[in-house]
Amino acid sequence: MNINSKIPLTGKDRRIGVGFLGAGPVTQAIHLPSLARLTDLFRVSHVMDVNQSVAESVAARVGARSSSAVDDLLADDSVEVVAICSPHKFHAEQVIAACRAGKKAVLCEKPFAVSAAEAADISEVSAETGVPVIVGAMHTFDPGWLEAEKIWGDLPETAHYIRSSIVLPPNARFEDFSTEVITRPVMPTPDYSDPSVVKARFEGMVLGLAIHDLPLVRRFVPRFDDLKVLHAAIAKPFGYSITLRSGGRTIELLASINKSWKPDWTLEAYGPESALKVTFTPSYVQAGSAVAEYTAECRKLVAGPFTYNGYEGEWRHIADIIAGTASAPAAKTLIEDLSFAIKIADAAAAVATAGMVPALQPEEAHA
Known part of the structure; x- marks a missing residue:
């Protein structure tokens, strides 16, 4: 780029x-x-x-x-x-x-x-x-992440544990910092005793939030045909805890959207002799990139922060594509990234709802 x-x-x-x-x-x-x-x-x-x-x-x-x-x-x-x-x-x-x-x-x-x-x-x-x-998916265009790809050595081949951790206040707090938003959709209170609600919630959270990091996680996962979710739970009021195995790696996906005073968004990957930690700016923040820290052989390399992050990076990339100086992401990669996310969402929902009794429909309740 x-x-x-x-x-x-x-x-x-x-x-x-x-x-x-x-x-x-x-x-x-x-x-x-x-x-x-x-x-x-x-x-x-x-x-x-x-x-x-x-x-x-x-x-x-x-x-x-x-x-x-x-x-x-x-x-x-x-x-x-x-x-x-x-x-x-x-x-x-x-x-x-x-x-x-x-x-x-x-x-x-x-x-x-x-x-x-x-x-x-x-x-x-x-x-x-x-x-x-x-x-x-703005993190794939963040200069801090792109720089991490240059310094992480053989970590994609050797990593055995990957973790995405997201702790954020509700979106509205950041939206109000960014601009005066004209109308917002009404968010209903979910009934987590209903397995259909839990299933829909996992789909929404994985495809709406976790998906920012899943293309990055996939860089450390050579294949996902053997993907298995070991644990999945809703984190109230909004969030998730998912642990899975895929391609011989253990992956932990954590998110909590609450009244936290300090947002935190990190992606970590650990191998036998090296580790990477990428700290991203929170949602809606418009200045400054992620910071990547790569540690190996008792040495730490730090990349970032750069002057802009992935929100601006994706638009810069579009300009480069139109100018003929960059290529669009490969269709195969986009399809596989989406398939990875859908497979996690479906498997997590199945684990989280196992044993739950389906809620009665109104006509059934009055039968």
Whole structure:
């Protein structure tokens, strides 16, 4: 990746036009602030949301057009990159539609699909149209992580234990630091006595939170055909504890979203003679990268922090792809990363709900 990429500006305005499908908190508090620091490369030209008033309000902040229909945005010639920030269930169809609309690139928030079959369909259409698809798992684009890859020696081959640990306050706390968010979705209180709720919660937490680190974890896991979840539990009010074995490695995934005063997000990998610890900035933080610490033979190498993190890094990477100085992630890797996450979510839900009695449906309760 060329972290200092610039696209020559010639003529009236050669900046890359960006259109957003979905104008919720992720668009408002993550992507718009990131693009505000890259105005030499990008301009926001269109904001779409099913709530027309939200679309209009968010678009007004950046001087963009607004609409409430996907087709309107895709038909807009000023939109060269489509950023998909809609609910998960719409991602695959919208990625495919954006590719078929002939855009220069698509950035899709994680997960870019909710099944391996959907991911394969996206891969096929991306290859057919030549439109690259980038998944917004920001840690894979963080300069601190990219630097860790250069200094970790043979750790990916020798690591026997990997841990992802996430301790964060609720998203709203960081969203309010980033910007004044216009409307938020209402989050219901889950009934964890219902196994269907627990299953859905694991799917949401693994594909919505753990997935930020799972592509990184996969760098230390040569295969996952033998994946087995040993322990899985919900951490109330929101979080999880999952222990699994895969490819001869032990992996621990921990998360707690609560009223913690101090956020912490770390990824660690341990081998017989070396170890890596990467400390990431919390969600929604817009400045400074991860810090990587690699220890081997009583020596410690430290990389970072750099001036920006993965949120900005993914947009810089898109600019490099369009400029022809970088390549899009391999479709095979994206599909395997998603399959890994889905397999963990399904297995964790099965372990956590084993022995639970299904909740009665209303009609059954009154039978």
